Amino acid sequence: MKILVCIKQVPDLESRFKPDAAGVWFSEADLAFRVNEYDEYAIEQAVKLKEQLGNEPEITVLSIGPDRVLEAIKKALAMGCDRAVHVQDSAAHLKDPWQIASIIATHAKDQAYDVIFTGMQSQDRGSAQVGVTVAEQLGYACATTLVGFAYEGGAITAKLELEGGIKGVAKLKTPALVTCQLGLNTPRYPTLPNIMKAKKKEIAGVPVADLLKEEALGKTVSFHPPAKKGSGLILEGDVSDLVEKVIGILKDKTAVLR
Amino acid sequence: MKTLLIGEYRQGKLLDTTYELFGFAGQLGAETALFLVGTDSQLPAYGGTLYLADVAVCGEYSPELHKQLVLEAIKKENPDQIVFLHSSYGWDLAPRVAASLKVAQVSEVVAIQEGGYEVGCCNAKMRRTLKPATAQSVITIQAGAFEGVQPGGAPQIVKLAPAGASNVEFLGYEPAEEKGVDLAKAEIIVSAGRGIGKKDNVGIIAALAKAFGGELGASRPVVDAEWVSHDHQVGTTGQTVSPKLYVACGISGAIQHLAGMKKSEFILAINKDKDAPIGEVADVLVVADLLQFVPALTARLSQ
């Protein structure tokens, strides 16, 4: 069996974001990057599937982006992926989801992957498109928002999260692509020996021009902060002053403190 | 301009959220037609064209089949925009339709702007304006971003028959977990977010809830990490609450969390990040380290 996991590196979301010079995405200055949270569940599910099948499957992890994404790739290798493809693209943030998907599909076309895992969405862009679009481009069966995954004899039983805590259960035959939701599993922390082992694993660098054949279908006009809807009060300062102020406001504005 | 709106039907019912699509089309100033895999015994209150496929034959979740049906309706209607809700049904189906047509998709639109559609990004902290470069486009709209509108009337039905087979077999639904705590009845809820840092700190938040005489709530990561059980989760996949006072401790304010609590009468947020999107709904945002502020507030309340 051959497995592919697609991961994106995203900025730490507790950062402050400022527009870049072109005004269409964030400036990377002062930002720290990490693996997209949803993709950590994708990596973990791939590794669990490999373990379930007696470590026979080979897991490839793929990420499109500038050289900093090598850090994300190394984490995936330390978590148990076997080899990596780094699609080198310093302008990945300017590609639309159709193009990102087409890069992945072009790579996957002659690899005959049985199962492809992606995140349900990326935390910075949040289009929730790339996974499903890859499946469409490859003609794979696809299910989204997985909170449960089981594999047996060439078929996946997927638990799909719906609104209000209800779940749907669906069965799909491989080759298939699934998109992973938060809470699907418990992503492991890479151990030191595994981090050392990962250093020996192959990372193939591929220039994006080798895989990208498609034009963008849409474009970003601007990147900006939300128009401030919040009419709320912002309180800063010394903790004991803050406590007194909050108590005062709650007594004034609510009926919960008598 | 012409839109094809993709309605939703689940567990034997037409979903009310379908009407939000009309709110969006109204703001766009576009003509409408509606697509639905449903039944003619439960028709939407809408006097326009309804492309209707029989759910008894097509199933409620059968993406490949539903995609073919939507494509057939598009062929007949030739709309400029095909509009879905950004819901589990919409984000699953929309990219399949967009890819088949090879047209742009804009996901989770929160507003219509001159020159494009506004969407959230960076965990709702920032916004982008996107513009399709293709003549036709697929749009998904954020739940709750556009007010529901019931156009009224009885539809003119165009029946669609399924063609082709599904490559996903739907086995059925699993009900939501039993609720141990009914947060909907609570007058005061104090919720823990990932900002509490570790399981040991749940106690700090629970102590504040107790001091207020309220219940403990939680955001999803806190539940996923098993620091708190699922019946405390607030949000689209947890409970929807509207207490007199909601206290959000270390919660950033993702849309899926806001959807569950923004109707609270008074919202107090404690966050060390002044820009956290929870500030958009909070009546008071205390910018502080919750590990210092929360115990201090608890101590003051317990005096």
Ligand SMILES: Cc1cc2nc3c(=O)[nH]c(=O)nc-3n(C[C@H](O)[C@H](O)[C@H](O)COP(=O)(O)OP(=O)(O)OC[C@H]3O[C@@H](n4cnc5c(N)ncnc54)[C@H](O)[C@@H]3O)c2cc1C
């Ligand atoms: C389909 C779907 C359904 C979902 N359903 C739900 C749902 O029902 N409910 C839900 O909650 N989420 C849901 N989510 C997840 C949601 O998108 C967010 O990921 C989640 O709400 C984030 O939780 P959080 O705010 O606790 O964590 P984070 O976003 O990580 O925010 C943590 C916050 O804590 C602050 N902080 C950190 N340390 C401190 C400190 N010491 N003192 C003060 N503040 C601090 C940070 O500034 C940050 O703002 C869903 C997601 C999807 C895709």
Ligand SMILES: Nc1ncnc2c1ncn2[C@@H]1O[C@H](COP(=O)(O)O)[C@@H](O)[C@H]1O
């Ligand atoms: N640059 C990228 N490199 C590799 N995979 C990606 C990239 N961007 C998105 N993905 C995958 O597609 C999923 C959905 O992303 P999105 O459509 O941007 O919300 C992510 O969770 C990743 O699994």
